[in-house]
Each structure stands twice: as C-alpha cells, then as structure tokens.
Amino acid sequence: MKNIAVQHRAARQLLPKGPVTKAYERMVDAGEVRRDNAQVALAAKLDILHESLASLPPKRVRFNKPASRFKGRSSLLMSLQRALISAQSFFRKKCGLWYFGSPPRSIYIHGPVGVGKSFLMDLFFASVVVSDDNYRCNNSSYKHARITKRRVHFHEFMLDVHHRIFVYNQQHPRDDALPIIAQQLAQEAQLLCFDEFQVTDIADAMILKQLFSLLLDLNVVVVATSNRSPETLYEGGINRSLFLPFIDMLKDTFDIVSMDDSSVDYRLETRADGQSYFWSNNDADDSVNDNIQAQLEEIFGGPASEAEAEIIPVLFGRAVKVARLNDRCAWFDFSELCYQPLGAADYISLCHRFPVIIIERVPQLDANYLNEARRFVTLIDACYESRTRLVLSAQVPLNKLFVDFEAHVESSDGDGELIVSDKGGNSSSFATTMIRTKNGEYYEWSATGRVGVSLAQFSSANDLAFSFGRAASRLVEMGGQEWGRQ
Known part of the structure; x- marks a missing residue:
C-alpha cells in the first residue's frame, strides 16, 4: 500500500x-x-x-465624460x-x-x-x-x-x-x-x-x-x-x-x-470548538441559562450596556442603530436584526464595523419565520464572507435550527396570500430590495403585484433548501476555534 x-x-x-x-x-x-x-x-x-x-x-x-453633458445628444x-x-x-x-x-x-x-x-x-x-x-x-x-x-x-x-x-x-x-x-x-x-x-x-x-x-x-x-x-x-x-x-x-x-458529483460537505468535518453556538429550551434549568449568559458576557468582554448607542451608516443613505456594543463586539436580540426590514447592505455594514456579533434568542426557523429566516441566512452569509465571528444563543441545537418548508401563492380577487407548509424544502431568499416611501419609511418591495407576497418569497419558493443547507454548513465551519478576524 x-x-x-x-x-x-x-x-x-x-x-x-x-x-x-x-x-x-x-x-x-x-x-x-x-x-x-x-x-x-x-x-x-x-x-x-x-x-x-x-x-x-x-x-x-475610460470614457470620463457622461453623455448628459452634451445637450440633446445623450442617447446618440x-x-x-x-x-x-x-x-x-x-x-x-x-x-x-x-x-x-x-x-x-x-x-x-x-x-x-x-x-x-x-x-x-x-x-x-x-x-x-x-x-x-x-x-x-x-x-x-x-x-x-x-x-x-x-x-x-x-x-x-x-x-x-x-x-x-x-x-x-x-x-x-x-x-x-x-x-x-x-x-x-x-x-x-x-x-x-x-x-x-x-x-x-x-x-x-x-x-x-x-x-x-x-x-x-x-x-x-x-x-x-x-x-x-x-x-x-x-x-x-x-x-x-x-x-x-x-x-x-x-x-x-x-x-x-x-462539481455536482461531489457529495461530501467538508465544512461539516470541521471541529466546532470555538464556543460560538449555545442553546437551551424553555424547560431548561435557570442555572443553564445563567451559564450561557455568563459565557456570552465573557465573549462580549463584560456586561452589555445600552449607555452609548452607535449609528452605523449603510448604502443609499440608510443607517442601523446598535444599542449594545463595545469597540470590537455588537450584541443583538434576534428580533432587532431579523424582525426588522433589513437587508444585505445593513448586515455587511455591521460586519465591516464589528469583528464579533452576538445574537441571542434565536428561534427554530420553520415555516412560521419565512422572512426572518431569509434575513438570518443573509446575515450568516455576510458574516462568513467578512470572517466575522457570529455567536448565537438559540432555542434548539444547531442541527435542528433550520426546518425545511415550501411555499405557494393563493390568489383571490386579484390579491395574493403566501401559504407555507412544513414539507419539502425551500431556500430562504438571498436578496432584499428596499423601497423608500414619500414619508421616508423603508419596506421590502413586492414585484409580484400581489398583496402580502414579496418577490423574494415568491421567486425562491421552490429552491429546495440551498440557502438553508449553505447556512447550516457555514455555521459549523464558523464554530471552529480559529474562525474570525483580529
């Protein structure tokens, strides 16, 4: 041999x-x-x-002169x-x-x-x-x-x-x-x-x-x-x-x-010993939750304080407010990042600012959390790309965090309603298109013309768990002891 x-x-x-x-x-x-x-x-x-x-x-x-400088002849x-x-x-x-x-x-x-x-x-x-x-x-x-x-x-x-x-x-x-x-x-x-x-x-x-x-x-x-x-x-x-x-x-x-013939996910062979994922269910003893909180505070570098908030600038003139932070770490509740109409630009700006991000109270992401799951996957991708250490405190183990689901649209009188069910598989969408109203408010654009159905939800309805599979795989790799940037 x-x-x-x-x-x-x-x-x-x-x-x-x-x-x-x-x-x-x-x-x-x-x-x-x-x-x-x-x-x-x-x-x-x-x-x-x-x-x-x-x-x-x-x-x-390079063509340095924009055509509009030449009156009446821009199109030509x-x-x-x-x-x-x-x-x-x-x-x-x-x-x-x-x-x-x-x-x-x-x-x-x-x-x-x-x-x-x-x-x-x-x-x-x-x-x-x-x-x-x-x-x-x-x-x-x-x-x-x-x-x-x-x-x-x-x-x-x-x-x-x-x-x-x-x-x-x-x-x-x-x-x-x-x-x-x-x-x-x-x-x-x-x-x-x-x-x-x-x-x-x-x-x-x-x-x-x-x-x-x-x-x-x-x-x-x-x-x-x-x-x-x-x-x-x-x-x-x-x-x-x-x-x-x-x-x-x-x-x-x-x-x-x-590379479709390759079926081995080498990220899953990474030993996740970086203490980046903690979980406890609702029935857990108080001592378990106290221990998790103590470990989060140790990673953060002390108790989280809301004394000095910071406004992080984002593309298109927008901004994200960070209430709990220090020089290297930001601490969020899941609802702050994923219940709000945030997109990749927001998460990328946060990753550029902080080498460590802590998120607590992450729920199991099933058919009841379609938009939240999509935003969370986008956040994971932003952290992975920038080598930002993502520390999570969740309600379920990592292997049960993502639950496959599928979606379809049912129309009535010209409107539509997004219906999701816990079977098959679906990838939460990667993109979030933000529109600014006359009142200065931002919301996710629905290009489908259907009430309650965003383009991102509809176009990714049958994408069979690609994003979920990628996110779960990346979280394992990101749990490695050497993961992150200085």
Whole structure:
C-alpha cells in the first residue's frame, strides 16, 4: 500500500503543475485538506486560466465624460460609445491586435455546499499577484501580465452596482448608467472573483446580461462559484423569460465546471470548538441559562450596556442603530436584526464595523419565520464572507435550527396570500430590495403585484433548501476555534 502511494506521488511530480495545483498539493501533503478528485480537476482548470492571463490585453480607455453633458445628444453619444466598444472588440478578435492566442475564458463553477468551490477559487485568486510589471510566481515559469483583481461576494457586488446606478442617475437621470459603470468596474479590476453567484432579485436579473456583456467586452475575466447550475438560475422568478438571454450568454462565454458529483460537505468535518453556538429550551434549568449568559458576557468582554448607542451608516443613505456594543463586539436580540426590514447592505455594514456579533434568542426557523429566516441566512452569509465571528444563543441545537418548508401563492380577487407548509424544502431568499416611501419609511418591495407576497418569497419558493443547507454548513465551519478576524 505504501509503494502504491509513493508511485502515485512520483507520477504526480512528473506532470506539469500550475500555481493552484501546487498550493493545493502542499495543503494535502501537510494534512490540511483531504485529496479530492473533483478539486484536483478544478485546480487544473484554474491553472489553465492563470496561464492564459498572460494574454490579457491592457485596460481600455475610460470614457470620463457622461453623455448628459452634451445637450440633446445623450442617447446618440451613448449609442456611439457602445458601438465603439463593440468595434474595438471585433477588431481585436479578428486582427489579433492585443491577443496572442485565445483570450482568457471566464469560469462558472457550480455544485453542492461545502465541496471546495470557494476554497479553490481563493487559491487561484491568491496565486494572481498584482504587479506593475510581469513577474514570476515563486521563481517558477508561471507569469501573467499586469493585472488588478477583486474578490467579492456576488450579492455585495450587486449592491455596489445598484448604488453606483443610484448615484449616477441622481446626476444624469436620462442616461444609461451601465456603460459608464462597467467602465469604472473594468478600471478597478480586470479579474473579478464572485462567491455565491445567485439571482433572486428581479432588479439584478434585468441588468445582468447587459452588465456582464459590457464587462467581458472590456476584457474583464470572471470566476464565479454557485450552488446553482446556469439553467436553474432565477428559477421560478418573475419575468424569467427576460432573464434567459443572460443564461445563454453565460453558457456561451464561460467555461462551465460542475462539481455536482461531489457529495461530501467538508465544512461539516470541521471541529466546532470555538464556543460560538449555545442553546437551551424553555424547560431548561435557570442555572443553564445563567451559564450561557455568563459565557456570552465573557465573549462580549463584560456586561452589555445600552449607555452609548452607535449609528452605523449603510448604502443609499440608510443607517442601523446598535444599542449594545463595545469597540470590537455588537450584541443583538434576534428580533432587532431579523424582525426588522433589513437587508444585505445593513448586515455587511455591521460586519465591516464589528469583528464579533452576538445574537441571542434565536428561534427554530420553520415555516412560521419565512422572512426572518431569509434575513438570518443573509446575515450568516455576510458574516462568513467578512470572517466575522457570529455567536448565537438559540432555542434548539444547531442541527435542528433550520426546518425545511415550501411555499405557494393563493390568489383571490386579484390579491395574493403566501401559504407555507412544513414539507419539502425551500431556500430562504438571498436578496432584499428596499423601497423608500414619500414619508421616508423603508419596506421590502413586492414585484409580484400581489398583496402580502414579496418577490423574494415568491421567486425562491421552490429552491429546495440551498440557502438553508449553505447556512447550516457555514455555521459549523464558523464554530471552529480559529474562525474570525483580529
């Protein structure tokens, strides 16, 4: 058996390896990860992309002047701008002006939770070194051209895009903002790595094809991970027929890598010894609850005080109030964060401000907590992405926190009511679209036109527990002793 292992290692050493495979094999040899054939194949694919970055052309010229500065001709100039971009792309591809060989193809990676999609993408991202000149990676033969990069959760990226659209339209309400915004994004990063590519918001769905077409045409390379195959993106969403051209474009311009054959959730193998999840039921002895409270106070750094509240600014001119806090930790009741109409932008701002967040009185999330569960999953994703330590005090054990449910809409006299039941499975939606009323109040937008039915609820009704599965898996990983940031 030992001879077989030695022969296998020797065979691997004969094969040419890129930086991603080398980094992966170092971790395997060190016992940090377990060798997985699907991960090995993905690493090889990412090595090919790394090598092809050498052919990435220079950044395009940025159009600094908004079309609205030219009175009466904004639409014409914007059309001319788009035509110029297309002409440049055609000339480059036909004449080989900038490319030597095939241009880099973006990659879309999909598969179940915990199979290593984000892990391998992060190894690839780390291997792409930002440099003013060509460089050699670890004194090897691998090099790529000057490049800028950005790694971001997909939902946070779309929030950024919508905020840019909002700001641009304030000054140029009659112009198409996306060509200018695409130019900005391309100037900031030639490599975009997206984690958790998921479409549940019609506002995202309607702009993705134009946005990504512009980005790809501006020589931006994209690597994305998702729990969803391209064919099932925005499944069940309102006006999905208008979204289908984006799926066709994705399949045509990206290399699609499936890890659906992998069924091992490696996050669940993480030893959760970081004391980040506490629970007791209503029948628990007072001493149990007192002990949990004492441990929460120890993590917080002392008794929680409401003497000095802090207002955390959020995108679009909004803010979140934090009543119990210190320099590094915020302490909330579940109702403060998940009973209120908060969304990803709010949670991301909190994570940027606090490296530790404590939430107590977390209920079992079943069909009676549809909106609350959706917000809670969004919060977990924000904490995971920012490596914020999330400490929970709940009413049930972690393996019973999420209860699968499904939803359907029943209409009467043109209105609708959302009906949920405790069977099957449903992923609480990832997105929250916030609308501001004339009175300055915020509420969640219902694009369905049905009373009491939000777009997020309706479009994710049959998403079969993807978000719940991801959230439960991430909570296990986040309970590790080494989890969090300083």
